[in-house]
Amino acid sequence: MRSGFLLLLGCAFTAAGTSAAADPNVLTVAVTDNTADFFQIESSGRKNMAADDQRVGLVWEETRGGHTASHLAFRPLADDQPFGAPIVLGEQDAFNPVIARCGRHFYVAWIEQDSVRATAFTDGQELPVTSVAEGSLNELTIGCQADSALLAWSARHGNGYAVSATAVHAGKAQLEHQTPVAVASTETYRFQTNPGAAYAKGRVVITWHDRSTGTNLLYATSGKSLQQLDQQTQINELIKKSYEWGSGSSAVRNTLAVGENERLVAVWLDKRASRAGYKVYSAFSNDGGISWGDNYDIIDEWGAVVPQWTPAVAADGHERVTAVWMDAREDRNCIWSAKLSGMTWGANTNLTDDSEEVHSPVIAYSPDGTLHVAWIEIKQGEGSRIRYFSQSD
């Protein structure tokens, strides 16, 4: 009875004209009808899509060539054109691709052969691929600092993990990069994972998780530059329900955006709910990551009964901030979103009301406020495809 009621309510949301499926402009970016081939949209901070006022770029992994390859495709925004032919990133197994639009450059990076590889596209011209760092890498993210890109990654360090970061800049003929720096002490924080990267209020901000205290906590390290990282703050509230057992709630899969007045918005999965899995939480910083305020739950009461997965957040640099995630409150996996108004997240809105199973959403904003959304759709027994749509106010 209750699920039926929830289903009716969910349909009411989608009937309000907010869903992508009702939009004839939903595009297919890539498709396979071979059930043995897979797409993957996965990166630290879910930075798989970026846009300027002329085009949107999307990066993903796929196994169609018999190995894991990373691909990039651009879509010109004029005249509702489709995505162009994919560009293969790297020459060997390549995963965790990320993309950011910083100034007039699209920076793209990925992990290939224990190396962080990066390139940049400026006015359609691609710079030579550069190796930025090496190690036993498993996570990579990207952010912008003016027209340069910030790259941060987690790599094996002894029996744990360490997060490092660098800045890369598109020169005339090649990508220039600094010597990578450690983001936090590996003696105190032995399991640094899942980095995010941003620049606000004249400060570089790297977010990361660490479980050295016994549970995953979310931290921000910030400073005037990567070489001057001088502040470290815990972002998530630790909720400890048992005095005797365990170490309390965890925060994982953080994603960052820079909103109006360079306010930082951090969004993550938080395990503080008793029985319904992870909830999507958020916090804000108005001083470039030095201090962070209270944690705010993004999920409304209808989504509180199911776990949420794979959150992503994007901002247009002005008033628009949107978070997306996947949950199954309607008894199947749908992509849900919420828009931020001031400090308040709006109603949860279903972006995908067609009947297929969907997952792994990513989003980006164009400077004009157009929201771009992409996700993976699985047709049981018929393969899968990457879907995309854009939405203007």
Add this chain to the structure above:
Amino acid sequence: MDNAVLRRFCLAVACTLGLPFGVSQAEPPPGYDFVRYDEGLRVAQREHRQIFVYFGRYGCGYCDKTNKVGFADPQVKAAYSKHYVLVYVNSESMDRLTLPSGERITEMQLGERMNTLGTPVFFFLQPSGKQILKAYGYQDPAKLLEMDHYIQEGQYARADSASPGAQ
């Protein structure tokens, strides 16, 4: 001073002294040969053994209690070590697993696919990976042994058999 009071006293002292109390909670229980999910599936198919999958999380209170009470029982250890390929999944890890289909997903994504909801969650799987039984939350020794009997005696194959408190 009873055990509970003593434990609280020790915790208070540890906190006061800044000792790393509570570190490394909710890893797989010590003394068991837990392996990664993809490796466990390969071993199970090769040796035609059933699989026991433990989805845990660092910090998880009921994982901690299950480890220190449930899995600390010698009978549980003997039964589970003998009967199953033991798989542990860190439900918050971004480490990649390669599924039998060839798809590479993170451990956290596996939790999403298997609808784990929270932690701990325990799955009993056939060697093929097909789910037999799923159990949520804290499991004491009696419950762990009851589930083992249910699986080993093949009760799950009989439609009229009630599963032992699991979903």
